[in-house]
Amino acid sequence: MKKSSVFAFAVLALATQIASAYDPSPLQDFCVGVDEPNYGLFVNGKFCKDPNLVVADxxxxxxxxxxxxxxxxxxxxxxxxxxxxxxxxxxxxxxxxxxxxxxxxxxxxxxxxxxxxxxxxxxxxxxxxxxxxxxxxxxxxxxxxxxxxxxxxxxxxxxxxxxxxxxxxxxxxxxxxxxQDPGKVPMPVALFGSFPPIRPEVLARSLRLDRKVIEYLQAQFQNSTSP
Known part of the structure; x- marks a missing residue:
């Protein structure tokens, strides 16, 4: 194989690897999210609004x-x-x-x-x-x-x-x-405010804490949060 061919193949392979590390490009200029189809396309958790009905707002x-x-x-x-x-x-x-x-x-x-x-x-x-x-x-x-x-x-x-x-x-x-929707998992609430609660012995063993401390923390977060 000629050197030029080898070089071209290496560049193509590198470009392919780089491209695979990113999300694919959108299929359209915009997709204004709506909760109902209205003759739209379901993309990424939302239906796309009819482009003819899209407004600046x-x-x-x-x-x-x-x-x-x-x-x-x-x-x-x-x-x-x-x-x-x-x-x-x-x-x-x-x-x-x-x-x-x-x-x-x-x-x-x-x-x-x-x-x-x-x-x-x-x-x-x-x-x-x-x-x-x-x-x-x-x-x-x-x-x-x-x-x-x-x-x-x-x-x-x-x-x-x-x-x-x-x-x-x-x-x-x-x-x-x-x-577009990063999500958030607050660690204290996830551990101590879950519904139903995580069994105290799991958290006590995992966090090297006394069971009574775990029960106290669960009471604090379950009283301040809701399902």
């Missing part, structure tokens, strides 16, 4: 200038701009959120199973981080930073992460996700 929303209430146990709240609030995001692979933190408020450790996240601080100072577990080293490593206004940090998809306001004044951050 399908791609528009407002309200990120209004703070979310942080009057809760965590001292934190979020305004999410996902496909449910902005139907034009359907199949775009994007979403946005505003995070509000009371003084010392926390967005507890959680997982976004369907998207990576990039966050920037608008006001205040945040302690942020994500955890990565190495099967080879059998330990978890924390990647963390203290962020101030204008700083940016990335949380990889599917890894546990958190943010905490470390000052005695409110804080605000904006986040973007590479998914």
């Amino acid at each position: 399908d791609f528009y929303t407002s309200g990120l200038d209004v703070p979310a209430s942080t009057d809760n146990a965590d001292g934190y709240n979020v305004i999410g701009i996902n496909v449910e609030r902005l139907p034009g995001l359907n199949t775009m692979g994007l979403s946005l959120a505003r995070f509000d933190y009371a003084p010392y408020g926390v967005n507890p450790p959680h997982v976004n199973p369907r998207a990576s996240e990039i966050i920037t601080v608008v006001t205040g100072k945040l302690y942020v981080g994500f955890m990565h577990y190495s099967y080879y080293q059998e330990r978890s490593r924390l990647f963390w930073k203290v962020m101030k206004r204008g700083d940016v940090f990335v949380f990889p998809m599917g890894l546990p992460h958190f943010q905490m306001n470390i000052e005695n004044t409110p804080a605000v951050a904006l986040a973007a996700f590479n998914g």
